[in-house]
Amino acid sequence: MTEIEKKTIREMRFRGFGYKKIAKDLGLKRDTIRDYCRCHKLVGKREDFLAVMVKEAEAGLVCRNCGFKIEQPARGKRIFCSPRCMYRYKKFLEEREI
Numbered sequence: 001m002t003e004i005e006k007k008t009i010r011e012m013r014f015r016g017f018g019y020k021k022i023a024k025d026l027g028l029k030r031d032t033i034r035d036y037c038r039c040h041k042l043v044g045k046r047e048d049f050l051a052v053m054v055k056e057a058e059a060g061l062v063c064r065n066c067g068f069k070i071e072q073p074a075r076g077k078r079i080f081c082s083p084r085c086m087y088r089y090k091k092f093l094e095e096r097e098i
């Protein structure tokens, strides 16, 4: 599984998608997605694991989009782990407003 796939799984889980839909989008097996989610505490109620991620993101520990750990620079504060996540999160917010 690639880094991008892992980030996408997390991102989709935080947005409320099920294993089946994620598996289809990424071309992976449903069981692979489920196992990854189990290992990374992305199971159970979405509100619960989303709340944990949001709290960690507010503390600057993880990416606001995918929940991956962020190395903070000496100065300033990063919100996203990558330009890709920044772009995808902005796009998500825009689409949600429609």
Ligand SMILES: [Zn+2]
Binding pocket: 007, 063, 064, 065, 066, 067, 068, 080, 081, 082, 085
């Ligand atoms: Zn990210």
